[in-house]
Amino acid sequence: xxxxxxxxxxxxxxxxxxxxxxxxxxxxxxxxxxxxxxxxxxxxxxxxxxxxxxxxxxxxxxxxxxxxxxxxxxxxxxxxxxxxxxxxxxxx
Amino acid sequence: xxxxxxxxxxxxxxxxxxxxxxxxxxxxxxxxxxxxxxxxxxxxxxxxxxxxxxxxxxxxxxxxxxxxxxxxxxxxxxxxxxxxxxxxxxxxxxxxxxxxxxxxxxxxxxxxxxxxxxxxxxxxxxxxxxxxxxxxxxxxxxxxxxxxxxxxxxxxxxxxxxxxxxxxxxxxxxxxxxxxxxxxxxxxxxxxxxxxxxxxxxxxxxxxxxxxxxxxxxxxxxxxxx
Numbered sequence: 001x002x003x004x005x006x007x008x009x010x011x012x013x014x015x016x017x018x019x020x021x022x023x024x025x026x027x028x029x030x031x032x033x034x035x036x037x038x039x040x041x042x043x044x045x046x047x048x049x050x051x052x053x054x055x056x057x058x059x060x061x062x063x064x065x066x067x068x069x070x071x072x073x074x075x076x077x078x079x080x081x082x083x084x085x086x087x088x089x090x091x092x
Numbered sequence: 093x094x095x096x097x098x099x100x101x102x103x104x105x106x107x108x109x110x111x112x113x114x115x116x117x118x119x120x121x122x123x124x125x126x127x128x129x130x131x132x133x134x135x136x137x138x139x140x141x142x143x144x145x146x147x148x149x150x151x152x153x154x155x156x157x158x159x160x161x162x163x164x165x166x167x168x169x170x171x172x173x174x175x176x177x178x179x180x181x182x183x184x185x186x187x188x189x190x191x192x193x194x195x196x197x198x199x200x201x202x203x204x205x206x207x208x209x210x211x212x213x214x215x216x217x218x219x220x221x222x223x224x225x226x227x228x229x230x231x232x233x234x235x236x237x238x239x240x241x242x243x244x245x246x247x248x249x250x251x252x253x254x255x256x257x258x259x260x261x262x263x264x265x266x267x268x269x270x271x272x273x274x275x276x277x278x279x280x281x282x283x284x285x286x287x288x289x290x291x292x293x294x295x296x297x298x299x300x301x302x303x304x305x306x307x308x309x310x311x312x313x314x315x316x317x318x
Contacts, residue, residue, distance in 0.1 A: 042283070049283050053121045053276035057269070066271040069104050074282050077275070 001062070006084050011035060013058050014046045037081040052077065063087050101271075102143070102167050105254075106197075108274045109142045112281055114260045120280040121265070121273035128255065128262035130245040131221050132200060135208055136188075138217035142256045143197030144267060147171040147242040147249045148235055152180045154228045156235035161187065163238055166195030169255050173242045174203030180228035183218065185210035192216045200255070200262075202244060219257065 001009075014035070041047045047055055056077070060066055068089050076082035118125050146168040148160035157172050164170050170191065172182045183191075183199055185207035191199055192214050204222035205211070211218050239251035245262075249255070252267045265273045290296065299305065306312030 049120060049276075049280040052279050053124070053272060056272040056275055057124075060272055066268065067275060068101070069108055069271060069275060069278075074275075074279050077279055 001087070003084055006062075006087055007035075007037065007080050009062060010055075010058070010080060010083055013055065014041065017051055017054060018046055035080055037084075038079050040078050041080070042078055055083070059083060059087050099167060105270060105274055106142055106167075108278055109256065112274070112277045113258045114256055114263050116277035116281045116284075117256060117263060117265070117273055120276035121269070124265055124269040124273050126247040126264045128245045128247045128249075128264055130202060130262070132202075132219040132257075132262060133221070135205055135218045135220055135223065136211035136214065136216075138198075138215075140258045141169060141198035141200075141217040141219075142254060143167055143169040144252050145169055145171055145249050145255050145264070146239045146251060147173060148238050149173045149175060149240050149242060150182065150228075150235070151233070152176040152182075152228050153230045153233050154182065155231040155233060156238065157182050157187070157228075158231070159235055159238045161190060161194070164191075164194070164196055167197050169198045169200060170196055171242065171249055171255070172199070172201045172203060173240075173244060173249075174201070176203075179203030179222050179224070180226050181206035181224050182228050183220075184227065185214070188214050188216055188218055198257075200257075217257070 035041070035044065035046070056067065067086055072082075072086055072089065076086055118127075144167070146160060146164040148156050148171070150156040150172060152174060160170055160172065174182060181204045182201050183205045188199060188211055196216055198217040198219070201218075201220040203220065204224045205218060205220040206223060206225050206227065208223065241251070242249040247264045249264065250266070254265045254267060254270045256263050256265070287301070291298070291301070302314055303312045304314065307314035
């Protein structure tokens with residue numbers, strides 16, 4: 001999966017999660033459609049410690065492979081760019 | 093670069109769990125976590141373990157236990173489920189010594205163990221629900237199912253699914269979600285640590301962080317999410 005498509009998939013997922021969780025600010029739906037690839041998804045309120053599992057499972061299901069913990073710092077899971085790296089690792 | 097083996101991956105997962113606990117797993121990955129509610133106690137001073145399950149069922153008969161010990165892969169957690177109560181001791185110093193040499197990650201006995209003084213020197217966590225000096229001596233009925241699926245304590249223990257234990261309790265995670273659950277728990281732990289540091293450094297209290305006063309006055313929502 002190329003980077004653009006991956007970002008689109010994850011952004012769609014984040015939009016859905018934000019809407020379900022009623023993320024504070026209520027602007028998150030609009031925000032999720034325009035996330036910078038290095039934006040911190042936690043700081044934006046798009047994901048939190050209790051919903052990050054859903055994002056990880058989403059990526060695992062998307063790639064069909066479990067993520068390889070040894071390859072990544074935890075901060076990798078905070079940005080779209082990092083998540084793409086994770087997905088590529090899981091893809092291999 | 094060669095692809096990591098299952099043993100490499102399991103070792104990575106174990107290392108990650110070293111800095112975590114069942115609390116973080118339950119908080120971060122609740123929908124993939126099943127608590128195991130049995131009155132299990134650590135019997136040799138090692139209250140933590142994790143690894144893929146290798147369960148077997150017996151009725152005070154050592155033969156299934158010996159079969160399971162012989163078959164359990166290194167790194168796995170042997171779970172001996174005795175259907176007879178009260179239980180005779182299914183594991184003692186010799187059994188656990190062999191488990192250590194075979195590289196097992198732990199032994200959990202829903203039943204009795206013995207030789208507690210000797211078990212203290214063996215670096216394999218041992219848990220049980222009972223203790224007795226009476227050894228199970230029967231070796232009459234071989235198990236046709238090693239490993240087995242065991243339904244107990246509100247959980248289904250399937251071979252290969254991971255069990256985690258620490259001072260707070262036991263929980264089980266299906267094997268295909270272990271990596272995700274541990275990663276999420278690690279992220280949660282990291283952010284919790286950041287919050288604790290912020291509390292220490294700034295002097296802000298939990299009441300401040302949760303806006304407890306605002307909530308009590310009906311002016312704000314309660315809580316923060318790390």
